[in-house]
Amino acid sequence: MLSTVYGALMLLYLGVGLLFLAAGLWASPSLNRWARVLFGAGLAAHTAALLGRWWESYHLALGHTPLTNFSEKLRLVILQAPMSNFYESLVFFAWCLPFLAILTFRRYLRDYLGTVVALAACLLLAYASLGGVDSRIKPLMPALKSNWLLFHVVTCFLGYAAFTLGFGVAILYLVQEKRPRPSLPPLPELDRLIYQATIIGFLLLTLGILTGAVWAETAWGRYWSWDPKETWSLITWLVYATLLHARLVKGWQGRRIAWLAVLGFLAVLFTYFGVSFLLPGLHSYLT
Amino acid sequence: MSASSSDIRLFSWLGRQLTSIRLTVFLLLILAVVAVVGTVAFPGIYYQSWFLAPLGLLALNLLACLVEGLPQAVKKVARPFTGEMALALPERGRFTWPGDAEAATLAQEALRRELGRPRREIIDEKEVFFYRRGRLRPLGPYIVHLALVLILAGGVVGKFWGIEGRVLLQPELPVSSINLEGPQKTLPLAFQVRLDRFQVLYYEEGGGTPKEFRSDLTFFQDGEEKARAVCRVNEPVTFGGYTFYQSSYGAMPQGAIPVQVSRGNKRQVLELFLRRWVRLPESEFQFMAVRVEANLQGHGPAVQLAYRSGSAHPQVFWLLQKQPELAEPHGAFRLALGPLNLQYYSVLQVKQDPGVWWVYLGFILILPGLYLAFFRPSQRWAVVLKKGKGGRWEGRLLGASPRGRETFAAHTERLLARLQGGAS
Numbered sequence: 219m220l221s222t223v224y225g226a227l228m229l230l231y232l233g234v235g236l237l238f239l240a241a242g243l244w245a246s247p248s249l250n251r252w253a254r255v256l257f258g259a260g261l262a263a264h265t266a267a268l269l270g271r272w273w274e275s276y277h278l279a280l281g282h283t284p285l286t287n288f289s290e291k292l293r294l295v296i297l298q299a300p301m302s303n304f305y306e307s308l309v310f311f312a313w314c315l316p317f318l319a320i321l322t323f324r325r326y327l328r329d330y331l332g333t334v335v336a337l338a339a340c341l342l343l344a345y346a347s348l349g350g351v352d353s354r355i356k357p358l359m360p361a362l363k364s365n366w367l368l369f370h371v372v373t374c375f376l377g378y379a380a381f382t383l384g385f386g387v388a389i390l391y392l393v394q395e396k397r398p399r400p401s402l403p404p405l406p407e408l409d410r411l412i413y414q415a416t417i418i419g420f421l422l423l424t425l426g427i428l429t430g431a432v433w434a435e436t437a438w439g440r441y442w443s444w445d446p447k448e449t450w451s452l453i454t455w456l457v458y459a460t461l462l463h464a465r466l467v468k469g470w471q472g473r474r475i476a477w478l479a480v481l482g483f484l485a486v487l488f489t490y491f492g493v494s495f496l497l498p499g500l501h502s503y504l505t
Numbered sequence: 506m507s508a509s510s511s512d513i514r515l516f517s518w519l520g521r522q523l524t525s526i527r528l529t530v531f532l533l534l535i536l537a538v539v540a541v542v543g544t545v546a547f548p549g550i551y552y553q554s555w556f557l558a559p560l561g562l563l564a565l566n567l568l569a570c571l572v573e574g575l576p577q578a579v580k581k582v583a584r585p586f587t588g589e590m591a592l593a594l595p596e597r598g599r600f601t602w603p604g605d606a607e608a609a610t611l612a613q614e615a616l617r618r619e620l621g622r623p624r625r626e627i628i629d630e631k632e633v634f635f636y637r638r639g640r641l642r643p644l645g646p647y648i649v650h651l652a653l654v655l656i657l658a659g660g661v662v663g664k665f666w667g668i669e670g671r672v673l674l675q676p677e678l679p680v681s682s683i684n685l686e687g688p689q690k691t692l693p694l695a696f697q698v699r700l701d702r703f704q705v706l707y708y709e710e711g712g713g714t715p716k717e718f719r720s721d722l723t724f725f726q727d728g729e730e731k732a733r734a735v736c737r738v739n740e741p742v743t744f745g746g747y748t749f750y751q752s753s754y755g756a757m758p759q760g761a762i763p764v765q766v767s768r769g770n771k772r773q774v775l776e777l778f779l780r781r782w783v784r785l786p787e788s789e790f791q792f793m794a795v796r797v798e799a800n801l802q803g804h805g806p807a808v809q810l811a812y813r814s815g816s817a818h819p820q821v822f823w824l825l826q827k828q829p830e831l832a833e834p835h836g837a838f839r840l841a842l843g844p845l846n847l848q849y850y851s852v853l854q855v856k857q858d859p860g861v862w863w864v865y866l867g868f869i870l871i872l873p874g875l876y877l878a879f880f881r882p883s884q885r886w887a888v889v890l891k892k893g894k895g896g897r898w899e900g901r902l903l904g905a906s907p908r909g910r911e912t913f914a915a916h917t918e919r920l921l922a923r924l925q926g927g928a929s
């Protein structure tokens with residue numbers, strides 16, 4: 219049932235992306251308004267679907283381990299957050315994009331920037347639904363049974379989403395610089411948005427790495443093992459730290475910052491997809 | 506003997522290099538490259554000087570910047586913001602109000618609404634309302650850098666003063682030492698630990714995804730029982746300054762491993778032992794049990810066998826108790842695994858890490874540091890009012906935010922709109 223919902227959502231996000239695109243091409247405020255309303259509706263439906271899966275997976279787990287005590291039930295709810303395999307992480311990543319964009323970028327969520335965000339969410343859902351990813355709910359393996367799982371995954375993926383927004387804006391910046399378009403925000407504004415997406419993403423990724431380290435310490439007695447995923451998240455973090463220093467200490471702006479945001483996003487992509495498929499390690503249960 | 510001038514020059518050059526951001530970028534690049542190489546080709550590289558040397562230099566770099574910059578940042582934060590200083594801020598916009606406007610109230614209100622309650626001074630017949638936000642911002646980067654130094658230091662402390670080992674526990678056999686990393690090194694403990702029971706629980710009967718690995722432990726000291734605890738993945742147990750983590754487990758056969766070998770219609774039962782070659786009577790063929798699993802990927806008990814004929818290179822394969830036909834056929838043999846008397850053992854990771862608190866302190870510090878550095882840009886504002894020639898109020902908005910152009914521009918715009926529309 220839920221997979222049909224995600225299929226429909228994917229189409230909805232695609233439609234929203236096209237509406238935003240049309241709004242940009244014809245400079246139409248009313249198309250923008252429609253697209254935003256639909257985007258909000260999509261986010262609401264997406265939220266409901268996530269909660270639905272959470273509910274389902276909680277009840278499956280309850281079937282394995284009947285509990286009566288309230289605090290044990292609460293802990294089970296936290297453990298069963300739908301973020302424990304690759305499929306669930308894709309769907310959650312897709313959710314983070316509109317969520318974060320609406321939360322932090324509301325005023326700029328129109329025209330081409332809206333297109334980028336909606337299409338990115340659509341692509342992630344498309345991969346989840348059509349990419350042959352195993353979508354079954356499976357019981358948690360012992361290593362994943364930790365309260366830190368929820369915080370770790372939420373912060374990491376919100377961070378990835380912020381970096382995705384930064385990447386989208388950076389691409390628009392580079393386009394706007396080459397072929398100026400009046401329907402795109404002016405360059406200084408785009409430059410500012412790249413910076414804002416980056417600091418939000420940096421804070422969240424930092425939190426993600428820290429919660430991961432604390433979790434690893436409780437599970438294996440090692441807060442850091444140089445596992446490929448860990449190492450690549452550190453590389454990603456260092457790229458964005460470089461961006462922030464270049465900007466705050468050296469005063470870099472504009473094109474060079476935009477390219478660094480692109481580079482950082484490539485590191486994010488590799489951390490998320492590349493490591494899972496190419497390099498084995500502690501996080502390989504994600505696939 | 507005093508230091509020669511060339512020594513002094515050398516030191517100041519070194520100091521400059523150590524505090525330079527160019528060195529930082531250079532080191533970060535090296536680290537990134539080595540890290541990439543490590544994940545792709547040489548996993549052990551993180552413990553070699555290729556990686557540790559730039560990391561150490563980075564720590565020095567951070568420390569040097571900290572020593573150089575922190576006192577200045579503290580001074581900056583401690584300096585009060587006065588009306589005089591506010592008057593010297595650059596101008597951001599002008600406005601005029603009718604002479605009968607409640608100018609003081611209007612200015613105060615506009616600032617309060619947009620930012621916060623301003624202070625007020627009268628300087629040379631000018632009314633100055635001023636406000637500072639993000640006073641602690643200059644400390645932010647240094648708190649972040651300090652936190653990073655703490656984390657790196659914690660790593661070093663753990664590496665040199667920490668203890669990392671493992672212990673293999675068989676049921677009912679108390680153990681009072683742990684095996685350290687490295688060849689054949691053991692460390693005696695001041696207590697004994699005994700495994701009372703090890704269990705692998707599955708979500709479904711008969712295998713599949715494991716639900717829980719649990720070791721029931723009892724600790725003894727001087728022959729007396731001191732504590733009982735359950736150690737699970739994600740739920741370590743601490744006793745006597747050491748922390749025990751459920752790491753892995755295995756099964757060991759008690760006694761021989763019976764393997765039935767059929768050739769044509771001749772049957773023989775071989776008694777195998779772990780890591781020992783046994784010759785099939787009246788033949789060239791030898792078998793050895795390499796490993797035993799109580800439940801090989803949900804298929805039940807299995808033994809990994811090595812097989813060789815004469816001096817040929819051995820072949821290795823799995824023999825399952827329930828599905829012997831899956832074992833690779835070897836010439837004319839058919840093999841079957843007899844009943845096993847298996848006993849689980851549990852492997853625990855044992856750790857004592859005095860550095861972990863430094864690391865956690867760093868984790869805790871880095872968050873307010875990031876918040877101050879990126880989300881509390883320091884801003885100074887002033888609204889200056891003066892009666893002009895025609896008796897009208899002439900106002901100026903002043904302000905500066907050296908590292909926070911982003912929010913500053915937005916505030917300027919809104920403040921000016923408030924002030925310019927203020928008296929209408």
Ligand code: HEM
Pocket residue numbers: 456459462463466467524525526529563564566567568570574646649650653875878879908
């Ligand atoms: C990766 C996490 C890091 C963060 C979030 C961070 C944050 C910052 C920030 C926000 C600034 C700007 C200072 C300002 O605006 O006044 C700064 C400056 C600086 N950072 Fe970092 N930093 C990090 C790591 C490093 C590292 C690893 C080094 C190298 C050792 C370093 C060296 C410096 C230097 C030299 C400055 C200039 C100091 C100054 O101008 O006062 N930082 N850092």
